[in-house]
Amino acid sequence: GAVVSQHPSRVICKSGTSVKIECRSLDFQATTMFWYRQFPKQSLMLMATSNEGSKATYEQGVEKDKFLINHASLTLSTLTVTSAHPEDSSFYICSAKGLQRYQETQYFGPGTRLLVL
């Protein structure tokens, strides 16, 4: 079946640095990717939706200058947390939507745990 990978799986960084998280669809072309954020014992919250080749659509309350999303190809989307602070520590999950065997479907990545010191 289709697989969506995320890299890195976990990252620890100092406050003020920027962190890039990659989301790749491994055996299908993802026309749309979703980025979610999950705090401990909380729901997954949609942060933004990105379509290949166009600007991402951010959910209300999500700072677009803080969370930069690039979807430059049909297999890769990146989320960059700029000038990270401890409150950005969270679990970030992407999902990819695309065609597999002529049927549109959606798969989730395993997530990236970010800890900002």
Place this chain on the structure above:
Amino acid sequence: GDSVTQMEGPVTLSEEAFLTINCTYTATGYPSLFWYVQYPGEGLQLLLKATKADDKGSNKGFEATYRKETTSFHLEKGSVQVSDSAVYFCALSKGPGRGSTLGRLYFGRGTQLTVWP
């Protein structure tokens, strides 16, 4: 707004026990309802879904019935196995089309299930 409320875990059961994980939702219109499962180190996987009232979704021995009168979509399994240990997420979607897994998803907080042999 649209939301999903899921029973808090963790849930710990012995093998072959009966499982129920409660899920209720708040939504306008006619949402589609889903259960996702996340095994350790893996991405969320669609377990089952229901697209209209009284529909029953089923997969791998798990079942859930879309109850519009009680706005519920409780997950059940008659006899759990150790391999069912995972985190289960209830979710709803209202687009882009009914029954689609492709639109924006609203998730519950997730319920950790541990099954002991």
